[in-house]
Amino acid sequence: MPLYDFECGKCGVRQEAFKPIDGDAPCCCGQPMTRLYTMAALKVKWGPEPWMNRMDDIHKAQADRGERLRLPHPREIRAS
Numbered sequence: 001m002p003l004y005d006f007e008c009g010k011c012g013v014r015q016e017a018f019k020p021i022d023g024d025a026p027c028c029c030g031q032p033m034t035r036l037y038t039m040a041a042l043k044v045k046w047g048p049e050p051w052m053n054r055m056d057d058i059h060k061a062q063a064d065r066g067e068r069l070r071l072p073h074p075r076e077i078r079a080s
Contacts, residue, residue, distance in 0.1 A: 002018070002019070002020075002021065003016055003017070003018055004017055004018075004019050004036075005036040006025055006033035006035055006036065007033060007034050007036055008028035008029055008031075008033050008034075009031065009033075009034055010031065011029050013028055014036070015028075015033070052074060052075070055074065
């Protein structure tokens with residue numbers, strides 16, 4: 001179930017609640033709370049994963065040592 005943010009229109013209290021998509025809003029002050037739609041709930045990652053940066057470091061170190069055997073970088077592997 002997704003986690004939603006709700007706010008009471010009367011007293012301004014905010015709370016998070018796990019609710020189904022079509023579930024009823026929780027009540028506060030005798031009335032249903034309003035569901036908030038915020039961008040803070042979205043988590044967007046930009047750029048490569050941290051382990052991919054580590055792979056770049058490993059490949060550079062192997063090349064500096066003159067090693068020929070190396071692991072393929074994930075960017076070099078194509079899904080077929």
